Amino acid sequence: MGSSICLAEPVIPGLHGKHPLDEAQQGQLLIRELRCAACHEGFDSLHMKSAPNFSDIGSRLTSDFLERFIADPAAVHPGTTMPDLLGSVSKEEREQIAKALAAFLGTLEKKEGNAESLEEGDADAGRTLFHEVGCVACHSPRDENGSEIQGDMALSLAHVKGKFQPGELAAFLLEPLKTRPSGRMPDMKLTREEAAALAKFLEGEAAPADEAKKPDADLIAEGKQAFSQFHCASCHEADGVEHSADFPGPPKGKFDLEAGCLSPDSGAAPDFDLSDSQRDAIRSALRVADPEAAEAAEIDLRLTQLNCIACHVRDDFGGVAENVDPFFRSTEEGLGNESRIPPPLTLVGAKLKPEWLNGVLHDSLTVRPYMKTRMPGYGDSALTGLPELFAKTDHLDPVELPEPDRENRPMVRNGAHLLMGDKGLNCIACHNHNGKESPGLKGLDLMTSFQRLQPAWFSNYMKNPAAFRPGIVMPNYFPDGKAVQTDILEGDADRQLAALWHYFSLGRSARDPSGLRSEPSKLVVKDKPRTYRGRSRVAGYRGIAVGFPGGLNYAFNAQNGALSAIWTGEFVSVGWQGQGSGNFNPIGRPVQFAQDVAFVKLQNESASWPLRSQTSKEKPINPDPLYPKNHGYAFLGYSVDEADVPTFRYRCGEVEIEDRSDADGKILVRKIRFSAPEAETIWFRPLTGKIETESETVFKTPELKISLEPKKKTILRPIGDGEQELLIELPLVEGESNFTIRYELRR
Secondary structure (H helix, E strand, C coil), X not given: CCCCCCCCCCCCHHHHCCCCCCHHHHHHHHHHHXXXXXXXXXXXXXXXXXXXXXXXXXXHECHHHHHHHHHCHHHHCCCCCCCECCCCCCHHHXXXXXXXXXXXXXXXXXXXXXXXXXXCCCHHHHHHHHHHCCHHHCECCECCCCCECCCCCCECCHHHCCCECCCHHHHHHHXXXXXXXXXXXXXXXXXXXXXXXXXXXXXXXXXXXXXXXXXXXXXXXHHHHHHHHCCHHHCCCCCCCCCCCCCCCCCCXXXXXXXXXXXXXXXXXXXXXXXXXXXXHXXXXXXXXXXXXXXXXXXXXXXXXXXXXXCCEECCEECCCCCCHHHCCECCHHHHHHHCCCCCCCCHHHXXXXXXXXXXXXHCCCCCCCECCCCCECCHHHHCCHHHHHHHHCCCCCCCCCCCCXXXXXXXXXXXXXXXXXXXXXXXXXXXXXXXXXXXXCECCHHHHHHHECHHHHHHHHHCHHHHCCCCCCCECCHHHCCCCCCCHHHCHHHHHHHHHHHHHCHHHCCCCCCCCCCCEEECCCCCCEEEEEEECCCEEEEEEEECCCCEEEEEECCCCEEEEEEECCCEEECCCCCEEEEEEECCCCEECCCCCCEECCCCCCCCXXXXXXXXXXXXXXXXXXXXXXXXXXXEEEEECCCCCEEEXXXXXXXXXXXXXXXXXXXEEEEEEEEECCCXXXXXXXXXXXXXXXXXXXXXCCCEEEEEECXXXXXXXXXXXXXXXXXXXXXXXXXXXXXXXXXXXXX
């Protein structure tokens, strides 16, 4: 979960993630976040971080915290961007100035009196919220004892206990932009109950209210004078406090890059406790003649500045860090990572219509109710110009999806209606429709597509979903631009996509597709193979079942990349007739295989095979959710060909694997193609159980016989209880290698 460290240097969370900024850009970002423009003339202040508003600070924070924090900011809140302004005075003077400033700030109270207080919250509910809604993208997760599991990307919240007066942390969490309008602490869209619960979790027992004391007029006056002397108003707004227009520091380009704020010994200048690398980055930025960023570079800066990259990928940077990945959760796990990981921002300016993008950023529009992580509200000032930057930078070649003329409109609508339903592409098997829930997986409502998406992005995405969302469970219904569904609109891919686009434009007036409501039933395989996605006892929560005409069927576990079951006879019993659903179970008695990762790069042939953790009703939570990833596996999606046979794509380390199984009578023929960037050896574990060797290429259990082609080195070794595991060594050449395995049921 990351190392236990305590950062004293200013922490800009985005700079501790996978960001795209070079040294000068990092310095430029530090200049914005440390508010250099507040003291030095000549800096652009447009996207500068704003400091907390002090207008009612006396009602919000305890005097004890204010005294301690002013006296030594980095010690009280490691990682703060608040500088130490008292470095040139003695310890006694420091303590006196801090006490006086705290007394003055204590007079800045809410004029209207305290707002309606929030009821005390539930700490357990707060713990759940903290670890699910997105707090851990910026802040340290907590262990079972409530202690922070510090990582090098995380901002500690240990200082919060004792900081706020009773009820004020909950009030802040409910409306953070009220006192911190720059959005570095964004609005997490909490209800009053949620804010109270989260505050209870973070604070434990809240600090007692400040004791009523007779105001010390002399001390308050001393504090007010110090507020002016140390130019606090250059950063902090406060009612009744005037801000001088003069800049206390030298203008940009006129100061020594080795002195003042940039010196390890800052003297009377503000001391930000910068690291050497931070000083070097700022110096590098200051040496750039014109630091104005190009549009693409400015996007990189802004996404890093707001730490959007803690949740979102754009191009080759950003993304959820491995140590917090398990905290990103979904109510629809069968939809894969797309249901729990926020969507990529690559080409987002070409993906979303400007009005929808503005709505997402400014008005909390959302279409993924199953995703527990929330899209925060950053406030208007933090987002100024960002949608326009995306629009200017992100482009796809235009695609026309023409509206049908009056004569052809009925045919087009009927075609789209068929495509959406269970007689076509069966989109409603995994997607809600016009506010009505799919009986299976509850994916985002497709009827929002016309309102949200730009036509070029929609067309390109539909023709290759995995290119836009690697690992997506959605199959490619238009491989190589050709329609898999050939019976609708003459099998013309472009006509089908235009028809769907027109159908989406109908909004609430669109007819419900066939199959939107269905009772539990058997799924029947007719004259073509049939593929069904969903949870299954034989294939896990990302199971995929494939049935062939003639009665041969198999299941694939896409979570771990393993062929998990084979059976004959009827296909599956499901809760929804279609291409994908919530649950499926084989109707016949299946031969089951181990559901551990099937391909691994072992250190040597005696190394143990990595096994997945087992869950049960008593222990339903997977203790090792990163198991497949930690052993090199990543699902890349699948496509179906003209014969409706799926090919699964996944990765073992750097090796990409294409896995296609077809029926040869009652024998399943599995052809596996490997694409390796360089020659290397991986191992394959196709079989466990009571295994007998029939020949160098044929092995059998009481229920199954497998044949290998070509011959490879094999190892049969015991795993306990009289059972063995079969391992196959696969020495791969650079480029493509092929391997075939045939499965024949013996019963």
